[in-house]
Amino acid sequence: MVNIKDDFKDLDLTVGDVFSKDARLKARNVNVFYGINKAINNVTIDIGNKEVISFIGPSGCGKSTFLRCFNRMNDTIDSCRIEGKITLEDENIYDDKIDVVPLRARIGMVFQKPNPFPKSIYDNVAYGPRIHGLSENKEHLDNIVEESLKRAGLWEEVNDRLLSPGTGLSGGQQQRLCIARAIAVSPEVILMDEPCSALDPIATAKIEELIHELGNEYSIVIVTHSMQQAARVSKRTAYFHLGKLIEVGKTKEIFTRPRHNQTEAYISGKIG
Amino acid sequence: MNKKRITPLEATNSVKKSIVKRRSKDNRLKLYGRIAIGLAVCFLLFLFYSIFTKGFPGFFQYYVTLDINFDRERIDPKGDLSDNSLFDGEASKIVNESLFSIIEPKGRKAKKQAKKIVSSGKDVRIAKMVKNDPSLFGTITKVKFALDDDIDSFLRGYIKRETPESERRVSDKVIGFVDKLNQDGRITYEFSDYILKGSASGNPEMAGIKGAFIGSMLTLSVCLLISFPLGVATAVYLEEIAKKNRITEFIEVNINNLAAVPSVVFGIMGLAIFISIFGMPRSIPLVGGMVLALMTLPTIIISSRAAIRAVPPSVRDAAYGIGASKLQVIFHHVIPLAMPGMLTGTIIGMAQALGETAPLLMIGMVAFIVDIPNSVMDPGTVLPVQIFMWADFAERMFIQKTSAAIIVLLGFLISMNALAVYLRKKLERRW
Numbered sequence: 063m064v065n066i067k068d069d070f071k072d073l074d075l076t077v078g079d080v081f082s083k084d085a086r087l088k089a090r091n092v093n094v095f096y097g098i099n100k101a102i103n104n105v106t107i108d109i110g111n112k113e114v115i116s117f118i119g120p121s122g123c124g125k126s127t128f129l130r131c132f133n134r135m136n137d138t139i140d141s142c143r144i145e146g147k148i149t150l151e152d153e154n155i156y157d158d159k160i161d162v163v164p165l166r167a168r169i170g171m172v173f174q175k176p177n178p179f180p181k182s183i184y185d186n187v188a189y190g191p192r193i194h195g196l197s198e199n200k201e202h203l204d205n206i207v208e209e210s211l212k213r214a215g216l217w218e219e220v221n222d223r224l225l226s227p228g229t230g231l232s233g234g235q236q237q238r239l240c241i242a243r244a245i246a247v248s249p250e251v252i253l254m255d256e257p258c259s260a261l262d263p264i265a266t267a268k269i270e271e272l273i274h275e276l277g278n279e280y281s282i283v284i285v286t287h288s289m290q291q292a293a294r295v296s297k298r299t300a301y302f303h304l305g306k307l308i309e310v311g312k313t314k315e316i317f318t319r320p321r322h323n324q325t326e327a328y329i330s331g332k333i334g
Numbered sequence: 335m336n337k338k339r340i341t342p343l344e345a346t347n348s349v350k351k352s353i354v355k356r357r358s359k360d361n362r363l364k365l366y367g368r369i370a371i372g373l374a375v376c377f378l379l380f381l382f383y384s385i386f387t388k389g390f391p392g393f394f395q396y397y398v399t400l401d402i403n404f405d406r407e408r409i410d411p412k413g414d415l416s417d418n419s420l421f422d423g424e425a426s427k428i429v430n431e432s433l434f435s436i437i438e439p440k441g442r443k444a445k446k447q448a449k450k451i452v453s454s455g456k457d458v459r460i461a462k463m464v465k466n467d468p469s470l471f472g473t474i475t476k477v478k479f480a481l482d483d484d485i486d487s488f489l490r491g492y493i494k495r496e497t498p499e500s501e502r503r504v505s506d507k508v509i510g511f512v513d514k515l516n517q518d519g520r521i522t523y524e525f526s527d528y529i530l531k532g533s534a535s536g537n538p539e540m541a542g543i544k545g546a547f548i549g550s551m552l553t554l555s556v557c558l559l560i561s562f563p564l565g566v567a568t569a570v571y572l573e574e575i576a577k578k579n580r581i582t583e584f585i586e587v588n589i590n591n592l593a594a595v596p597s598v599v600f601g602i603m604g605l606a607i608f609i610s611i612f613g614m615p616r617s618i619p620l621v622g623g624m625v626l627a628l629m630t631l632p633t634i635i636i637s638s639r640a641a642i643r644a645v646p647p648s649v650r651d652a653a654y655g656i657g658a659s660k661l662q663v664i665f666h667h668v669i670p671l672a673m674p675g676m677l678t679g680t681i682i683g684m685a686q687a688l689g690e691t692a693p694l695l696m697i698g699m700v701a702f703i704v705d706i707p708n709s710v711m712d713p714g715t716v717l718p719v720q721i722f723m724w725a726d727f728a729e730r731m732f733i734q735k736t737s738a739a740i741i742v743l744l745g746f747l748i749s750m751n752a753l754a755v756y757l758r759k760k761l762e763r764r765w
Binding site: 164190 | 577578646648649650651652653654655656657658659662666667671
């Protein structure tokens with residue numbers, strides 16, 4: 063294993079402490095290109111174990127693109143090319159030997175728009191365990207579904223209609239269903255791409271509470287447009303601007319004493 | 335340049351002025367639309383009116399009831415009811431005797447003409463009856479026989495008494511015989527048992543569409559079995575798996591072009607490849623189905639691709655995000671959601687194939703085939719080709735038969751479209 067501290071250059075690009083003592087995901091000098099456009103410029107950051115970290119920044123700054131590098135969702139875009147290295151438990155996920163199927167089982171994802179499958183609530187949650195062969199029998203699968211729905215705080219609301227369509231739920235419920243679906247395969251990391259941007263304040267509050275609880279078990283990376291949300295749910299915050307990682311630090315410090323003038327401009331509402 | 339600012343009052347006034355003009359333009363557009371729809375509906379009604387008024391009589395024909403003496407020795411000389419024995423029997427003679435006993439023709443010439451009143455299928459009819467029910471032997475039973483097509487046309491009024499005898503297909507003498515039968519109440523106008531149960535025949539009164547109908551079914555089954563899986567697989571590959579590059583673009587353009595190729599070209603290709611190179615027999619539904627499959631493939635591919643493209647990307651993201659493989663995403667999510675659209679496209683393609691004549695003429699499905707095909711390897715014909723052939727025949731009675739066959743074809747088409755609508759509705763209900 064290469065010493066990570068020697069493994070990257072241009073630290074002066076980013077202000078703050080990009081490293082974590084107990085890192086689960088490590089990104090080193092990651093560049094992402096769409097065709098000839100560089101969307102992410104030399105980003106280095108650690109995601110800690112059982113840590114909630116939020117990515118903030120103005121629209122188009124590349125935070126979602128960078129998030130999608132962690133579970134290789136960018137692979138589905140033909141023109142997208144990635145340079146650099148991202149490791150999960152010291153294993154390079156962009157290695158040729160790595161199969162994306164088990165990787166995505168380890169790194170779950172929740173999308174901006176709630177996107178339950180057009181199937182029943184039960185089938186939505188059971189889909190992951192089914193395709194990965196996680197359950198031994200029907201009873202075990204039932205348990206996984208129940209447990210996941212409980213952890214997503216949805217069980218009380220849907221336990222009497224598990225077989226009705228998942229698309230018939232309200233927006234907030236759908237998003238919690240998507241979270242239940244993601245945690246049903248017992249991932250190590252959950253990536254959330256603006257999970258509350260399509261929801262009303264009450265549903266948002268519920269999801270935030272949920273993220274807070276899940277943060278005790280999983281590493282969670284959340285991309286958000288709302289600085290208040292970042293302040294409420296995360297311990298660490300990373301600020302992106304024009305494809306560069308400008309500043310990383312404890313959430314409290316970023317919002318109270320930003321060290322970089324661009325970060326300050328953003329959180330005080332001057333850019334963005 | 336006029337840089338004067340328009341005051342609100344001026345603006346209001348000019349809007350008021352123009353509004354009348356705009357309204358009348360709107361109304362005119364509405365009127366044009368209504369005229370267009372009205373015309374289309376008129377044409378459609380006229381089409382249906384002419385087909386149904388001409389076609390319904392085609393399902394009926396004139397019959398004569400005769401008392402037949404089922405004499406076993408004469409009908410079945412060997413007594414074993416075999417085709418051979420029945421062929422040697424004198425069924426026709428018995429029918430003629432019964433006929434002569436009523437109309438009493440005098441002389442050889444009169445008898446010869448009288449014989450022709452009853453359709454030539456009379457012996458086959460008797461053979462069929464005794465085979466189904468041997469207890470008929472020894473009885474005298476009333477049996478209905480189809481009248482010859484000329485007599486049928488005369489009774490329908492297409493051949494007129496006023497026409498001079500020399501220009502008429504039915505002689506005065508025969509008209510006298512028919513009148514006699516009519517007075518006896520022996521001539522009836524009934525639902526034809528040949529049109530739906532018979533197959534191609536040179537005698538219009540015995541011609542039916544069963545052979546062509548079964549030929550159509552066999553051909554369409556082959557077509558569906560080939561084109562649906564191939565079309566869906568192609569669409570899935572092009573949309574979900576293939577990288578977008580020059581080659582896929584080239585393939586895409588070519589598929590779109592193929593959809594516009596005249597169908598007769600596919601027929602020539604089928605003739606050149608399946609029959610000349612592979613040496614497959616002519617006139618068989620298998621080759622017909624293969625040619626039609628080539629013709630419908632572009633339609634199915636294009637509509638399936640549209641259906642796949644209409645599947646929201648969020649569903650794919652969700653499935654990929656949870657770790658589904660490409661195959662799982664395609665089979666668990668994309669295909670089920672795209673299925674209604676794919677089926678609609680397929681059935682439209684099948685309806686197109688059902689009505690196709692030209693490519694099948696090329697591969698010899700226009701042959702005159704009396705036997706009903708039992709498998710895709712038996713020579714046969716299809717409904718539109720049968721219609722095409724009948725429309726070409728000279729006998730007056732084929733006009734009604736042709737229209738009747740058109741009604742059957744239309745019924746077939748409408749039921750296929752109804753099936754498409756039903757399937758789409760049913761599959762869409764699965765959210």
